[in-house]
Amino acid sequence: MAPQDGEQQQEQQQQPSLPPFHLAFPVRDVEEARAFYGGVLGCPEGRSAATWVDFNLFGHQIVAHLVRGYSASSVQNAVDGDAVPVPHFGAALPVDQFRALAARLAAARVEFEIEPHLRFEGKPGEQWTMFFRDPSGNALEFKAMTNPANLFAKYRVD
Template sequence: MSETLPSLAVHHLAVVVRDLGRAEAFYAGVLGLPVVRRWTDEAGAPRSVWLELGGGAFLAVERAAADGPTRADEAPGWHCVALGIAPAEREAWRCRLAARGVAIERESAYSMYARDPEGNLVALSHYPHLEAGAG
């Protein structure tokens, strides 16, 4: 007999970064995600910044250990975070990223891909809706 489980929703995503301030400047400043909370370590140094994603979910930007390993794109594991945008906002996002010196690495009919200051892949996606005027 199969058990019926409740549905799951994204609670939060976490990304580990070497430079917390630079990462916050990207996620809060460039992408405009509102800061929900800041955490400190036992010594009172910044440890984590939580940013609102919508729908009750948040992005936890966590400070990495100074000597921690890094992950290559080809390695198994999470590949990118895709944030939802409206198709009509795509060009405005393109201009916003360019004005802040963030290069678009690649694109599909539905998504634009850029890197945060740590090199993590971030997509701005409007799947399944094509860009206004595309078809």
């Protein structure tokens, strides 16, 4: 059965222009991860087993692996006046998708570790950014470059 126009459009939006990355990360509860990544973030679910589950995060494969008793680290690094949690992962989105995701997270009452805001204003790295944690304490960052061509621009920030 061929995909409908809307389904085909969604599939095209999910396909990155770069090869998809793969990230496996620990979670304390697989069902909790399903509810957050699938329900709150809207990531389509892929393969799974009792101790892990795949998700499509904007065209990239992330895998939540059960680690009983897992507790995420709380190390932070200063970046443009913010205490950025390290490690973290996420995606660089177009500005409209960033804003839609920020609204979705706010509606789901996700607590932002760093509220959505503009960072590096007026510089080549100018971007919208936000940080929050999943139920296992893993930090996520989503960003949107005001000029997407500058995502990999080389310059000193300090």
